Amino acid sequence: MSHRARRIALLGATGSIGRQAIEVVAANPELELCALQSGSTPLAELAAGLRVSEFQVGGDPIQLLERTSPDVVLNAVVGFAGVRATLWALENGRTLALANKESLVAAGALATDAAARGGGSIIPVDSEHSAVYQCLEGRAPESIAGLVLTASGGPFRGRAKAELASVTPADALAHPTWTMGPKITVDSATLANKGLEVIEAHWLFGVPYDRIEVVVHPTSVVHSLVRLIDGALLAHLGQPDMRVPISYALNHPRRVVTPVAPLALGGLTLAFEPPDIDAFPMLELARQAGESGGTAPCAYNAANEVAVALFLAGRVAFLDIAATVENVLMNASWPVAHDLAELEHADAEARRIAADWIARL
DSSP states (O other): OOOOOEEEEEESTTSHHHHHHHHHHHTOTTEEEEEEEESSSOOHHHHHHHTOOOEEESSOTHHHHHHHOOSEEEEOOOGGGGHHHHHHHHHTTOEEEEOOHHHHHHHHHHHHHHHHHHOOEEEEOSHHHHHHHHHHTTOOGGGEEEEEEEEOOOTTTTOOGGGGTTOOHHHHTOOSSOOOOHHHHHHHHHTHHHHHHHHHHHHHHOOOGGGEEEEEOTTOOEEEEEEETTSOEEEEEOOSOTHHHHHHHHHTTSOOOOSOOOOOOTTOOOOOBOOOTTTOTHHHHHHHHHHHOTTHHHHHHHHHHHHHHHHHTTSSOHHHHHHHHHHHHHSSOOOOOOSHHHHHHHHHHHHHHHHHHHHTO
16 A cells, blocks of 8 residues: 655755755655745745745745645754744644754743644754764663763864954854854854754753763764763764754654765774863853753844854954853843743844844944
């Protein structure tokens, strides 16, 4: 008996993850794109080429999701804009292939509640969280001692804080191992990306912040590790290629062939070092925001989005990103958001404070 293909709504279709997801889907007849969405890039030509009749540019994707009723929502939207789609997928019992880490950072509690109500589930697409997810599969929660997220260190690894004062957007966008969009690449350079991932890991896996470590691993071959209570350490290794975690999320629980070269083990060396939290304070600020709870992680994310956009536009310096985020976190209270409206208010307030602070620099 034949069965229908798994229908996928791809949000953020023209970004780095979106383009690679299209490759993964095209190679697998068990998958079908039923909807495409982009933030501002025209989609008519891409949709016609892929034979996808439902697409949307900009705006709230909920109507598109309601209309197409996908089995899987691949949320590769950049930033807080992805929150609504995350909540819709979980509330409506769908599989959420999550590449939009910011929505879980900002709306972790609301997302958890939505999943409990609607029965939706998350399979992470971030390489680090996909690695943890795979290492945890089938293991009893009480056997887990902690998680270890790996960071490449970005293009400025090894530089002291004083050396970062004059770096340019072009310098920050020259990532040594991954090919990603501009916002996440700058986040990797500041280690904000790893800070966001610490908060995301807390919500995804229910592990306390004091049991989530970060280590710098320059070659990005080990994507993450899991510590077990008996002293064992499980690691997920592979090429730094996002098609692997995308394929895993879209095909789960099946695994299918991807066009990624096998990792050659001959001559492979694995080096790890602690992060420099003096030069890269965004990592510690994220941990503090996570431990503070309430809407502090939402404020962290919002302030970072504002500062990164202005850094990319040449309006603020690299070190101003962390200074802006710290100011926003320290100079306002960030209470719990009980619904999406309260969360969106906190997001807007953090953006306002960040913009005011930057205007005075």
